[in-house]
Amino acid sequence: MLIDNIHLPKIIDGFAKFDGRKKRYVLYPSLLNDSNPARKRELQLLVDLQTQWELLLEIHPGNIRFVQSFNKYYGHYKQVLWPDSRTFLAIPNPVSFADELWLLESQMLGQFQRDFTDKLKPLSDEGFDKFQEIVQNKISQAYKTTKTLKQAWQTVSQFIDYQNKHYMLAEHHYPKIIAPQPIKFNPLITDKSWVKNGKVLVKIVRAVEHNWEQTADYSQDQIIGWLIFSGIVYGGINEVQMLQGWLTSLLAKEYQPFIKERIMVSPRFVQKRFGNEREEGSDKLYNTKQIVVDMVSQCWLMNYHKSSSPAETTHIIAKLSEDKIKQYLTMVLSDLIKPLNIDLPPFLRFLRYASYYWEGLDDADIDHASVGVLRGMHNTAGLSTQDFYWFLNQKYQHTNEPYDLEHILTLSISKNSTNQKEKTNLSTKKIEVRKSDLIVNLTKDFKMDEKQKKQKTSKKPPTLIERVQKRYKQYDDLSEKILLDWVLSLLSRKGPPNNVTILKYLRTIGYEWLYFTTAQPLDIWSEEEFEELYEDILEYKAVVRNNTDIGYSADLLQRMHDFAKEKYNLPSVNFQHAKNGRRVRAELISPQAYQAIITQILGSVDILEREMFALLFILVYRTGMRKKELLGLKYNDIEGLKAATPSVVIRPNSYRPTKTQSSIRRVPLFALLKPNELNFFINFVQTNIGGHSNKFIFTLSSEQRPIDDHVPLKLLKRILKDISVDDNVTDHTFHGFRHTAVSNLSLVLVGHSGLVEALTDYDESDVLRIKQGILGEHINAQDRWYALSGIMGHLSPERSFEYYNHFATLMATYALSKADITLPERTLYNVTGFTNKKLKENNATVSNSSVSIPSIRTLLFKNIIEGKRKSPKFTIESCDKQFLLSTNTQANNELFGRYGLNRVQLLLQTYDKEMPLSKAAQLANISIHDAKVLIERASEITDISTKRGKPRFVKLSNSNTPVLSPLNIQYQSDLRLLSLLLSNAYRLREKSETDWTWFIEICREKLSNSRAYLPFRKEDEKELQRFIGIAEKLLPLKRWLVSSNEDLLMKTMSSTDYQDIRQQSNDSKNALHIGIASQDHREQTNKWQYSPLLRFFVHMMLITDEKLSIGIFEQTDG
Structure with missing residues (x-):
């Protein structure tokens, strides 16, 4: 018998053959004609992988002992041998003398086994490393789009899985080849010219400081030029529009006293494509930021206001522009550096590399993300001037007036409760899979319409509008109805877009729209909820989908929302991304407002619901969880309750879908809540959890489902009206609590302790607890911003900066205000007029004729803030750091109150099931000594009997013996x-x-x-x-x-x-x-x-x- 070449199973069997001329495997031509492009790419890649694999096998054979038993292959070949003593052997590479060589069967089998073993040898580790390198190079060069790259790496995994399954022993499986993740550009990485340009800037600074020491008289333009220079080099104002706003505020005397003798400004300036307010009837965006003024700039500011009149200042401000600022700076620097053979850097380069100097200032402890904020690399918005003033100074009152919950629940009551339940059940069904098959089906309809237009048939086919209308009957979710209605409106209007354009619209926003909105009660959503939705959709497209231009998507979403507003009476949303930039909502709830809100709830809401509502506002203020995440919390989402270190896990359930994978996360309440709030939370849970934990936390006492979406905001608006001291009621949104939590936690994790103390109600122990709870042991590591975005469920830290962190610029400039800068005593006299006597009278630190600038902070403050000798005491600083809530916490020196009733009940119930006391105590997390006392007392209670001799408090078990557990509460x-x-x-x-x-x-x-x-x-x-x-x-x-x-x-x-x-x-x-x-x-x-x-x-x-x-x-x- 003539035996074919030895053939072992290959993944390409059935669709490729080896081409001896090309020395590689090639696909069968018939497959190429019958396969779609994606399948062709997959098959071609498998063929290339097999070719490369076999080439490397010849060069880098591995250990045969790593391979599975080959009896299943060897036995197959042995069975087909002729049973006589001789046969003809065809070896894989025949040579002339072997072609007709007759061998004994034993000799033939030996030769066969040797060839077979060589074929079975695996790829060595070295060979696999080379294979991995070849694969990565090939895929990176041949596949460019995200979709094809993903498919290619899936094919590679499929190939490796095949080799492992058919050949390798489990303990010697080839490792998975991990697809390289796309690397996002990091704007904080220094470029090639960083050191070179930075050193030039340092030389300029040294020359300037020498010039200040030698020069006593300055013109008005020179003073402005040096003020600009100081703001850039010492104050970190390295973004053009912010610099212009900063300078305008200083010249116009719009500065104000801040904490610890700091001076700050809140400049409002035009910013391209980002801001916190938009001019009415215009696309012009404005941004406002809180900036602490550095002390060198304060020196020049003093000089300016001593030598300039208000009229001159008005004239200067009117002509101020980017070009004018550039002229001021060029004027003071050009003549100065010419003798030093230093070329004056272009203005924007000077701004870009200024941080090379100020990052290295002594005691300027500033992280790189904050450096990026000052350099304009991260978009961020502060509060408006008025809002920041209210944040610092607003006072609140308590109104002794009971609330009518029926009024707050009006929206729910006006709707049919049966329909509400049906909607809840519908959500339960749909929550498992995000629906996108509507887009797939609509795409089929559009393609079918184009196909039938080219065909001539006797029967008139359905029109595209008729096809879409038929789809309308198949889908019943409101989000799907909106999308279908919008498509129908586009198709039905006069001069409709062509089908290709409409299909492009659908593919651009349709998948994400359905992904984020399916099974949501859009008909009762507020404006802020839609704003948050669109922010999330665009962040998802930018971060997950890698869309660089989200303006087009934003415009389409705005158009669809405007249509839905008319058709379904949705609230009006001014979708800011769609108008040449983004307008973000900037709001913060002050600690004094938060405490007033909780006090008002505990005093005015019905006794059955007050603790539930108070806990809702406590959690949203401290954790920043989204409203849907909070309302969807169940008792079984809580972990660590027994150890008094609870966390909640945000995950999808029948009420609450999660928006992205990053939304599924663990929130450490034991770290984020203050001790009294943590006790309040634990006591509430332990007394409300009842017999089973698979129920929602935030429900009315008479309901099983969560309170409706509109209730928290409606209650908040009523509370704000009642706690406001005057008629000027603060207009906060419920989503503002999320902004507040991000901003406060940014301060705690990265900010200076002085700012934390002044702007929050956290003390030092709170700060340490939060840092350790979020960051772990290494609380000063570089991952603090990523940890914060993880807690908040953001896809990236950029989202936190752009939308939620309204303290970013304030934190960065406050950190720079701590810098220990020294200037010669003569320089200080030339700029400010402070004599040596004046410095000594104000306790300035002078060493070797140089003055420590931080030591004259109070002196500068008194001279700039007229009539003030020290920082005023803001209302926010008087906020009670130990705001007390009504909790059940008792001293732990007695058994009473040491354990929550839930744990005691669990101990009794477990013991009733005849579990050993030690295990029951361990399960309930109660010490064995206390457990013995509790069981003993519970046993004595079973002996309390009625006149008829029946147990008074307990019932008998099936075995006619009393149980220790109390009779349960039902409602x-x-x-x-x-x-x-x-x-x-x-x-x-x-x-x-x-x-x-x-x-x-x-x-x-x-x-x-x-x-x-x-x-x-x-x-x-x-x-x-x-x-x-x-x-x-x-x-x-x-x-x-x-x-x-x-x-x-x-x-x-x-x-x-x-x-x-x-x-x-x-x-x-x-x-x-x-x-x-x-x-x-x-x-x-x-x-x-x-x-x-x-x-x-x-x-x-x-x-x-x-x-x-x-x-x-x-x-x-x-």
Whole structure:
């Protein structure tokens, strides 16, 4: 038998053959004709990979022991050999003398096995490294677009997986070849001329400082020139438009005192393609930034205002422009540096390389991202002048007025609740997969229309409009309806765009529109929510899709939104990207505003909902989570609760999709919340989580689904109206809290401690905790901006700078104001007129005739800020750093309050399931000693019995033995009351232990597992009065229910003192029954019933308060 060349399986089997002339594998021509372009690229790449692989195998064979057992291949060839003693051998490369060589079977098999082994040898490590290098070079040269690059690397992975599966042992698999990630240009990397040009600039600075020492008289133009020079070289004002705004503000005396004897300006200047406000009826953008003025510039500023009149200043400002600034600078430098044979750098180059000097100033601790801000490499916006003044100085009040939640919930109530539920269910179905098949189907319709236009058929095909209308019936989500309606409007209007253009529109924005909006309640979204949506879409296109020109996409989104506004009554959105640049919203909520908001909520919102709403605003202020992320939080999204170090995980669920992969993240609440806020959070969760954790956190007490989207903003607007001292109500958006969190955390992670102390309510311990919680052990590493963008769910730090960080320029210039600059005493006299005597009187630091400029900060401040000897005390600086919330935290030196009731309940429930005490304690995170005490007390409570000998507080298990766990609370409204009940109980116990003990004891005597009320006889009126007096300290009287026959109610409860207690008449009752009121959810009317909350509360207090006597004795049943 003639045996073919040995052939082992190859990934190209069936679609390629080896071409001996070309010495490579080639595709079958038929495949080339039948395959689409993407498939052709894939097959061609596989063929090239196989060719290269086999070439390297010959040069770099590896170890045969790394290969799987080859019996499956060898046995196959052995079976096809003739069984006689001789056969003809055809070796892979026959030579003349071997062509007709007859061998014994054993000899033939030996030769075959040797050839076979050579074929099976894998590629060595060296060979694989060369293969990887060849592949990377080939792909980078042959594939240019993102799509084809992705497909190519998927093909490479497929090839390597094939080799591993068919040949290699698992422990010797070839490694995956990782596709090189596209590298974004880093504008902070110094260029080739950095050192060269930087050294030239340093020479110029040295020459200037020498000139200042030698020159005493300056013209007005020279003073302005040196003021500009100082701002660039010492103040870091290295962006043209910002420099012009800075200079204008200084000349016009628009500066103001700031903290720690700093002087600052808030220049408003025209900026190309970016700003925080747009001129009405114009495309001109303005930006405002807060800038701390460096002290060398302050010296020249003093000189200018001493020698210039207001009229001259007005004239100078009127003529100020970029060219004029360039002239001022050129005038003072050109004559000075000519004798030094130094060429004056062009103006923009001078600005660009100025940081070479000021980055190296002593004590100027400034990070590279902040350097980029001052050089204009990162877009960032500050607050308007007026907004920053309010941020520093606004005062707030507390209004004692209860809120009508029905009014705040109006939008929800006006909508059909059934439809709302259906919408929620619809969201659940769609949340798993982002829908983009609509675009695919529309693309098919457009292509089919073009195809049928070229065909002649007897039957008239459907028009393109008819095809799109048919799609309209297939899709029911509002976002899909909007897109389809927009396409139909384009097709139906007079002189419509051609089909190619409309299809281009769809492909440009359609995928992202559906990706971000499917299953969202767009019909109730506010303007700010749409603004945030469009910001997210454009950031996604810029960062993930690598779109360099997002203006075109922005324009299309604006056009589609304008159409939807008319068709679906959506709010008007001035989509700023579409008008020659971006206008970003800049707003910050001050610490004093935040504290006033929380105080107002806790005092005015209904008792059942106040803690929920307070927690919502606490979390958004501290974490900056998006509204949808917050409202979509469930209790099972919380981690680390037992260890009192909770974090929340933002992930998609039935209510909340996540916008991008970066949106899925962990937010460390244990680091971001202040200690009292953390206690508030833990107590709220532990008292509201109930029996299962798969439920939403931010719900009304009577609901299971989250509060509606519009509620937080509507509540915020009502609160802002009430806490404003005058009629000038601050107009904040709910999204402004996200801006505030990013800006505050930027200060904490990167800013100077002086700024953190002045502009936030964080103290030193807060700063350290936040840094360690976000950054880990190395809190001064270079990844701080990336860590911040990760916490916020941003795709890149640039997003944080451009949209949210409104302190960036202030932080950078404040850092430069710390620089330890020294100038000769003579220079200081020439520029400012400060004599040696004056310097000594003001405690200036003078050494070797040189003055430390920071030591004359107060002197400069007094001379520039007329009438002020030191920085004023801003309202924001008086903000309470230890703002207290009502929490249940007790001293840990006693068992009572040491553990949340949820953990105690978990211990009891676990122990009831016959788990060993040590494991139950470990699961509940309770010390074994405390666990023994709690179990022992719980066991004693099971012995408390009624007159009939039945357990009073617990029920019997299936084995007829009492369980230790309390009877559960059924309704969310009861869980909400439990939080307040506990808070007030801790206070009552602390202030009046006698009343506390009496209250628990009488409840212990009268409650039972079959009733949640206390019966009082007619003759027990004094006892009842005392009970009501204490009960009112635990919960407002309107939360209590008394029932009896009408006569007894009239006789006992008619006093105005009891008018707030809910009363129900029942003629069958001869005693007064009192307990906590709960709405009867079984009834359609507004009837009330007794809540099991009181029994649960008393049971848990008896278990946890060691000062209470359990007392095992029979009691009357009233």
